[in-house]
Amino acid sequence: MSDRVAILGVGLIGGSLALGLKERTNCEVIGFDRSLEDLHFAKLIGALDRGTTSLAEAVVDCDYIIIALPVRMIKVMMEELAALSLKPGCVITDVGSTKMEVMDYRHLFDHQQVVFIGGHPMAGSHRSGIQAAHSLLFENAYYVLTPGDEALQPEVDRLQALLKPATHALFIQMEPRHHDRVVGAISHLPHIIASGLVNLVGDYNQESGFFHRLAAGGFRDLTRIGASDPTMWQDILLTNRHEILRIMEDWLRQMASFQEAIATEDDQKIISLFTRSKQLRERLPERDRGILAPRYECFVDIPDHPGMIGKVAVHLGDAQVSIRNIEVMENRVDHPGVLRLTFKTNKDLLNAIMILRSVGYIVFTGDEL
Numbered sequence: 618m619s620d621r622v623a624i625l626g627v628g629l630i631g632g633s634l635a636l637g638l639k640e641r642t643n644c645e646v647i648g649f650d651r652s653l654e655d656l657h658f659a660k661l662i663g664a665l666d667r668g669t670t671s672l673a674e675a676v677v678d679c680d681y682i683i684i685a686l687p688v689r690m691i692k693v694m695m696e697e698l699a700a701l702s703l704k705p706g707c708v709i710t711d712v713g714s715t716k717m718e719v720m721d722y723r724h725l726f727d728h729q730q731v732v733f734i735g736g737h738p739m740a741g742s743h744r745s746g747i748q749a750a751h752s753l754l755f756e757n758a759y760y761v762l763t764p765g766d767e768a769l770q771p772e773v774d775r776l777q778a779l780l781k782p783a784t785h786a787l788f789i790q791m792e793p794r795h796h797d798r799v800v801g802a803i804s805h806l807p808h809i810i811a812s813g814l815v816n817l818v819g820d821y822n823q824e825s826g827f828f829h830r831l832a833a834g835g836f837r838d839l840t841r842i843g844a845s846d847p848t849m850w851q852d853i854l855l856t857n858r859h860e861i862l863r864i865m866e867d868w869l870r871q872m873a874s875f876q877e878a879i880a881t882e883d884d885q886k887i888i889s890l891f892t893r894s895k896q897l898r899e900r901l902p903e904r905d906r907g908i909l910a911p912r913y914e915c916f917v918d919i920p921d922h923p924g925m926i927g928k929v930a931v932h933l934g935d936a937q938v939s940i941r942n943i944e945v946m947e948n949r950v951d952h953p954g955v956l957r958l959t960f961k962t963n964k965d966l967l968n969a970i971m972i973l974r975s976v977g978y979i980v981f982t983g984d985e986l
């Protein structure tokens with residue numbers, strides 16, 4: 618008999634896991650959400666076998682329960698689950714972006730024959746909701762598991778066996794505290810910086826519209842994640858506040874050394890700060906996907922004629938180059954229109970640039986914009 622999986626919260630992450638499970642395993646997938654409309658939509662796109670707004674109905678007889686709710690709702694949900702009678706052997710996991718707080722609640726299940734294993738698929742989007750879900754959202758991304766106890770290895774293996782085909786992610790195990798420190802530095806601080814920078818330039822833009830009109834490559838690259846969901850980030854920052862506050866102290870020290878080097882016109886110091894970051898940035902491990910990973914992307918100038926997007930896609934399709942995504946960007950001041958093309962591999966990107974340039978298109982990479 619196939620496994621039964623309950624997904625609690627059928628939004629971007631829960632919906633993407635549900636789609637992956639339905640597309641690539643033979644599990645029965647039951648969705649629980651407060652929004653009936655989203656449950657209907659999820660069923661319509663084939664993410665669920667059934668949807669319900671009743672928790673007890675969703676989790677009855679389940680072999681796995683995946684909590685994909687906003688971070689601060691996860692522990693509330695764990696309390697509610699602990700009060701229900703769950704199937705013996707059931708493995709419960711979550712997908713929350715922070716792990717320390719949630720892991721403190723895992724002992725709520727000690728009186729039942731069920732276990733909790735923390736989880737964090739480290740890919741996502743600044744969009745939310747089931748409408749943005751995608752069955753390959755986690756492909757090649759790291760998926761961190763925080764069992765918090767070595768004795769749970771058999772259950773970890775079972776959980777991975779379920780999630781691996783559903784996600785095509787790379788599974789790793791970490792201590793919850795270490796996880797929170799690492800994501801604090803590589804995900805949470807960057808979101809704070811992006812948001813702060815957008816807000817600062819937004820203030821300056823009230824003096825003169827040129828601040829926004831001239832905002833191009835560097836500003837846009839650095840601030841994409843400044844458009845993320847405010848309530849999700851409120852939860853993340855508050856549940857990882859101890860690590861984030863420590864990391865922010867270090868960040869302010871970094872800023873102070875730039876400030877001092879500039880104020881004292883210290884050429885050598887400025888060169889050494891940028892030389893170090895250039896070397897470290899160039900040595901970052903190459904990855905297909907992952908948190909804050911650069912997408913393989915290029916930008917194509919297109920004249921404002923109907924059918925131009927189709928023509929670009931046909932040129933690449935004819936040459937067997939697979940496109941991950943095509944997006945029409947906001948118009949730049951001096952160009953009628955720009956298409957952003959993203960690819961799965963660097964090879965596809967390089968082929969696309971060569972092919973499109975050979976038939977006369979003006980193609981930029983992000984660095985040139």
Ligand SMILES: NC(=O)C1=CN([C@@H]2O[C@H](COP(=O)(O)OP(=O)(O)OC[C@H]3O[C@@H](n4cnc5c(N)ncnc54)[C@H](O)[C@@H]3O)[C@@H](O)[C@H]2O)C=CC1
Pocket residue numbers: 625626627628629630631649650651652655685686687688690712713714715737738739740741742743744745746747849853
């Ligand atoms: N968005 C991202 O890029 C990533 C998010 N995460 C984590 O995944 C979790 C879910 O995030 P998303 O899927 O982005 O959010 P989302 O907003 O797309 O989905 C959350 C879902 O939970 C439902 N929900 C909220 N409160 C509820 C309640 N009280 N009862 C029943 N249903 C409720 C909502 O209707 C929605 O369908 C969060 O803990 C987040 O930290 C993890 C990795 C990436």
Ligand SMILES: O=C(O)C(=O)Cc1ccc(O)cc1
Pocket residue numbers: 713714738739740741742743804842908909910
């Ligand atoms: O879009 C991006 O680059 C993200 O950073 C998405 C993201 C947000 C939160 C997570 O816990 C994991 C990934």
